[in-house]
Amino acid sequence: MHKCNCEQPLVPIMVEVIDIKEETPDVKSFFVKNIDSNGVPFNIEPGKLAMVSHVPVGEGMFSCTWQEGDEYLQFAIKNVGLLTGELHQIEVGQKLGVRGPYGNGFPVQDCKGKNMLFIGGGIGLAPLRSFIKYCFKNRADYGKIDILYGSRSYADLCFKEELFELWLQEKDTRVHVTIDNPEEGWGGHVGFVPAYLEEINPATENTIAVVCGPPIMIKFVLQALEKMGFSDEQVITTLEMRMKCGIGKCGRCNIGSEYVCLDGPVYYLNQLKQLPPEW
Amino acid sequence: MKILSKTRLENVFNKLNETAEVFVPMQRGEQSGFYPWQTFAAGSDKLWLEALNVYLPPKNVVFPQTERMYNIKQEGQDVKIDETYEDSKSRVIFGARACDVKGITCMDDVFLTRGYEDSFYKARRQATTIIANACYAPGIACFCSAMGVKYVDPEGADIIIRDIGDGYVWETITEKGEMLTARIADLLEEREVTLPEPKPFQQDVNYDGVAEKLKGMFEHPLWDKLSQTCQNCGICTYVCPSCYCFDIQVKMYGNEGYRFRCWDSCMYEEYTREAGGGNPRPASKERFRNRFLHKLEFFKERYGHPLCTGCGRCTVVCPAGISIVKIIDAVKEADTDA
Ligand code: SF4
Numbered sequence: 001m002h003k004c005n006c007e008q009p010l011v012p013i014m015v016e017v018i019d020i021k022e023e024t025p026d027v028k029s030f031f032v033k034n035i036d037s038n039g040v041p042f043n044i045e046p047g048k049l050a051m052v053s054h055v056p057v058g059e060g061m062f063s064c065t066w067q068e069g070d071e072y073l074q075f076a077i078k079n080v081g082l083l084t085g086e087l088h089q090i091e092v093g094q095k096l097g098v099r100g101p102y103g104n105g106f107p108v109q110d111c112k113g114k115n116m117l118f119i120g121g122g123i124g125l126a127p128l129r130s131f132i133k134y135c136f137k138n139r140a141d142y143g144k145i146d147i148l149y150g151s152r153s154y155a156d157l158c159f160k161e162e163l164f165e166l167w168l169q170e171k172d173t174r175v176h177v178t179i180d181n182p183e184e185g186w187g188g189h190v191g192f193v194p195a196y197l198e199e200i201n202p203a204t205e206n207t208i209a210v211v212c213g214p215p216i217m218i219k220f221v222l223q224a225l226e227k228m229g230f231s232d233e234q235v236i237t238t239l240e241m242r243m244k245c246g247i248g249k250c251g252r253c254n255i256g257s258e259y260v261c262l263d264g265p266v267y268y269l270n271q272l273k274q275l276p277p278e279w
Numbered sequence: 280m281k282i283l284s285k286t287r288l289e290n291v292f293n294k295l296n297e298t299a300e301v302f303v304p305m306q307r308g309e310q311s312g313f314y315p316w317q318t319f320a321a322g323s324d325k326l327w328l329e330a331l332n333v334y335l336p337p338k339n340v341v342f343p344q345t346e347r348m349y350n351i352k353q354e355g356q357d358v359k360i361d362e363t364y365e366d367s368k369s370r371v372i373f374g375a376r377a378c379d380v381k382g383i384t385c386m387d388d389v390f391l392t393r394g395y396e397d398s399f400y401k402a403r404r405q406a407t408t409i410i411a412n413a414c415y416a417p418g419i420a421c422f423c424s425a426m427g428v429k430y431v432d433p434e435g436a437d438i439i440i441r442d443i444g445d446g447y448v449w450e451t452i453t454e455k456g457e458m459l460t461a462r463i464a465d466l467l468e469e470r471e472v473t474l475p476e477p478k479p480f481q482q483d484v485n486y487d488g489v490a491e492k493l494k495g496m497f498e499h500p501l502w503d504k505l506s507q508t509c510q511n512c513g514i515c516t517y518v519c520p521s522c523y524c525f526d527i528q529v530k531m532y533g534n535e536g537y538r539f540r541c542w543d544s545c546m547y548e549e550y551t552r553e554a555g556g557g558n559p560r561p562a563s564k565e566r567f568r569n570r571f572l573h574k575l576e577f578f579k580e581r582y583g584h585p586l587c588t589g590c591g592r593c594t595v596v597c598p599a600g601i602s603i604v605k606i607i608d609a610v611k612e613a614d615t616d617a
């Protein structure tokens with residue numbers, strides 16, 4: 001059952017937290033559902049945003065990590081500040097507010113028939129995961145899938161069950177995981193994401209790269225992709241900006257005349273390059 | 280022609296005040312702005328319809344400086360939003376100048392178009408009737424016509440009044456205006472008058488081509504120079520009739536409270552600071568550049584006209600002597616071949 005808040009776009013719909021999962025020491029997934037247990041408040045396509053409100057504390061904009069039909073909306077949230085710190089304290093049963101969905105989302109239709117290269121760092125895998133899971137759900141629509149993901153340490157890798165088990169079982173799929181520094185018990189790759197990307201040296205042909213992670217990683221990944229021959233039309237990224245309204249009114253998420261909350265947050269690199277360099 | 284004699288102004292305010300909150304330009308101590316007629320204190324306040332621009336524009340009537348959005352109640356893990364505050368009380372803005380009316384129509388573009396309607400703004404806006412006071416003698420800081428504002432025939436008003444010395448010509452424009460006129464019809468008289476000749480502007484501002492030229496000037500060195508003295512105090516955004524950026528905050532008293540929004544300023548460092556600490560506009564220069572590009576370029580790209588209505592207020596109040604007029608000139612003169 002969908003409750004729309006289009007009449008009052010700034011007023012959240014109340015939902016209940018039905019499950020909380022600790023992904024890493026500082027990332028938790030929150031699973032929310034309508035209070036009457038009857039479905040989710042709204043449908044949200046991969047890459048779109050929702051304002052999650054711990055109502056007495058504050059609101060923050062998050063990319064939805066996954067919508068499981070009428071079962072739940074999932075948000076993987078890293079503890080970085082006041083609101084997220086409070087969110088990390090809550091327990092199952094807590095009522096939260098949500099409003100959305102906001103933004104354009106990933107171009108899932110555009111990418112049909114392409115090989116997909118997902119490149120993520122740290123919490124950046126959370127937005128990508130909605131697209132990755134969408135590809136697996138519609139597996140026949142996409143070609144080969146490569147997932148390259150890195151984090152500081154083994155403990156800091158999000159979604160381990162999927163990385164080391166579930167996604168490996170998918171057809172034509174390779175998962176490349178790396179951590180920044182060597183660690184006891186870790187037999188996998190060590191090093192930063194951009195360097196590992198160059199080692200893997202993925203084929204550019206008919207491939208779309210989707211990049212999400214800390215700004216410094218994005219910067220070097222974009223350089224590496226360019227060096228490997230990816231054109232700007234083959235590269236997609238999703239931006240993070242401070243947001244308050246989510247509906248293109250409050251003014252703060254602009255880059256030039258674009259409002260990232262409304263017109264973004266997902267851009268092809270050629271689109272981004274036409275904007276003032278404030279991203 | 281319908282004429283409102285100045286001797287009957289107060290009768291009109293009193294009459295309108297029976298069914299609406301009436302905001303009129305007044306001087307109040309060191310301040311001036313549009314204040315509710317019912318708060319008028321004959322001894323200390325001065326009715327100031329002749330002022331070209333009172334210090335504060337009437338934007339707070341449709342977009343208050345702080346506005347409660349909804350109430351919050353929490354009980355353990357239960358949280359309820361139990362009342363929202365869309366405010367549709369009738370209001371009248373009496374005597375706004377063309378630039379200030381334009382400021383409100385700029386906000387209409389923002390809050391009522393492009394995908395979402397802001398329900399809080401919409402409620403207030405629909406319940407507000409605007410009576411504009413046409414200008415015939417632009418002031419020393421005015422440059423509205425350069426920004427596309429029709430100072431003699433203000434656009435967006437429900438009623439236009441025109442000063443003829445002992446009274447005002449009363450011209451009803453919209454249906455909302457007719458409803459208001461009907462309420463005070465017996466206070467108007469009928470007579471023929473000749474309207475004054477509009478006087479020319481006292482400063483020459485040329486905005487033609489500026490938005491287009493700015494497109495290639497994001498990285499131009501002129502921003503370093505122009506922004507040098509800006510103190511990021513934000514007063515320019517506070518007095519501006521078209522600045523609309525806002526913040527959303529929460530206030531809790533124990534288990535009860537409310538969420539509200541309030542004016543914000545793009546000149547402040549926290550405005551774009553992210554929860555993780557990053558900031559795309561960390562220094563004064565970037566914020567300064569964004570403000571003036573928003574006014575002169577970005578808004579025009581998005582909505583078809585600039586976000587400066589040429590009221591001149593920011594040029595008068597800035598403690599650092601920064602003036603959007605000088606910025607327009609500097610852009611016009613800037614060398615962009617480099
Ligand atoms: S009023 Fe002047 S000093 Fe203050 S923020 Fe505006 S431009 Fe800067």
Ligand code: SF4
Pocket residue numbers: 515518519520521522574586587588589590591592593594603
């Ligand atoms: S930018 Fe300055 S001159 Fe332009 S409308 Fe705002 S206050 Fe008036």
Ligand code: FES
Pocket residue numbers: 242243244245246247248249250251252253254259260261262
């Ligand atoms: S978050 Fe308010 S305009 Fe984008």
